[in-house]
Amino acid sequence: MAMRIPLCLPSVGAKEERAVVAALRSGWVAPAGPQLDEFESRLATVTGRTHAVAVSSGTAALHLALLAQGIGRGDRVAVSTLTFAATVNALHYIGAEPVFIDCDEAGLMEVEALEAACVDSLATRRPIRAVMPVDLYGRPADYPRIGQIAAANGAVVISDAAESLGASLGGAPAGSFGEVAALSFNGNKIITTSSGGAVLCSDPETAERVRYLSTQARQPVVHYEHTEVGYNYRLSNLLAALGLAQLERLEEILAIKRSHYRAYDEALTGVRGMRVLDAADGNCWMSVLIVGTESGTDAWSLSDSLLRRGVETRPVFKPMHLQPVHKGCDRRYITGRAEELFRTGLALPSSTDLPPEDRSQVVAEIAALIDEAVGV
Structure with missing residues (x-):
């Protein structure tokens, strides 16, 4: 039977069309321009941050967020097992080791399991360097408690807020939690830029580092010079124009x-x-x-x-610890709740x-x- 009622389609119309056409006619079609600057400024305002760097995808945002926090090869990162693959893929890009943490009844990172993982890691002298909670289906994780646990164990918090733009927790907007946060503007998200994402932070040095890495790590000289590996991750001005029109809605x-x-x-x-x-x-x-x-x-x-x-x-996300690519992973902090939600949940x-x-x-x-x- 033909699909009559689809799961989640983007909502774009005349407003978005006018915005993209205006940007196209302006000549600003590359990953730079006035619409991109304004989009980043408004994103920072909406999320309670001082800086936002718009990039090509939510996955790119997670990758850059990790790099900007100095997370790298061999570092252990506590991450929600109940999530989309991109969260954990970003860890593998940099050679970090995921430590899967199960969820509570709401599908959010269980703080007791996180605390146990952090304590165990210190005892074995293999500390957890970062914690990556996921705002599942648009509901922010318990950041106050997660932040306390992370701070007590010397870890930074990197918020996967890909799904939660516009949400809040205790009066604070999603995206405002942690040292850094990542948004996604994929086609089915709250707002879309077709494909896109953003890194959010309140530290100018972190923002500058993310911007630098996202533009091929090019040195500020007339000729092309590079002292380290960078990435082609910046969002185009055309897609930022689409995002601006969406953000107004x-x-x-x-x-x-x-x-x-x-x-x-x-x-x-x-x-x-x-x-x-x-x-x-x-x-x-x-x-x-x-x-x-x-x-x-x-x-x-x-x-x-x-x-x-x-x-x-669509079924709830298949937990990462059940994915074939993570066969043999550490399951000490898996309680079974994520598996139950996968078995019983439908979007x-x-x-x-x-x-x-x-x-x-x-x-x-x-x-x-x-x-x-x-x-x-």
Whole structure:
């Protein structure tokens, strides 16, 4: 059956078209220009930082964030196991060793497991140099406690805020936590630049280091001269123009995403063992359904049935410690919660432009399939 209700499409229209065309006609098409400068300035303001460096992807942002904090080959980094592969791929780019930390019931880094990992690492004289929490599906991790644990053990905090632009924790915006944070503007994120990301920090030296590395580590001389390896990671001015137009719509987009979450939560939580993953003060980028045993089915079977009815869903991220590429990894700080969420969780259609009637149809299809499963 043709896909009638997709999972999460970008919301772009006439406003974004005008912005990109204006940048194109200005002649600023390279990774430099007024739109890029303004995009970075506004990002810093929105996230409570003094500096933002826009780059080609969220993965590039994570890579540069690690390098700027001096993390390198052989360094051990505590990282959320429940995440997209890019978080851990960035560690492998620099030869660092991931130490996988399981999650709590909300899917966020479990602070008790993190603390145990840090204490054990000090005892074995192989300290954890950095902690990389992930703001899963747009909800910030417990940064106050994570920050305390990291500081007590001599580690820096690098926030993977790829999914959480517009969220908050204790009144502070997502992206403001840790020594440095990374955003993503991939096509399905809260705002998009087609492909893109940003490194956020409040230290001018860190910002300058990130900017330098992202532009091939070119020395400030007339001729091309390089004293170290750099990367072609800067965001183009054209894509920054798209990002600016999207950023102007951020509050509108957030309101719609949160309305999706409230509608799903009110309609589905408590129905035959189901619940919608608590979003707290997150941005509700994706609404996630947890399918309990009382439903008479399982998440993957429900997903297959919904797909046959033209509704796209997606399982919660497969934990990194289960990925074949990480076979043989240390599992001492794995409790089983991430595996449970992978087994029971489904991301529901959450496009910004999802019509309310389509959202109601998703709920109706789920209800009908659950009734069928329990023989009602």
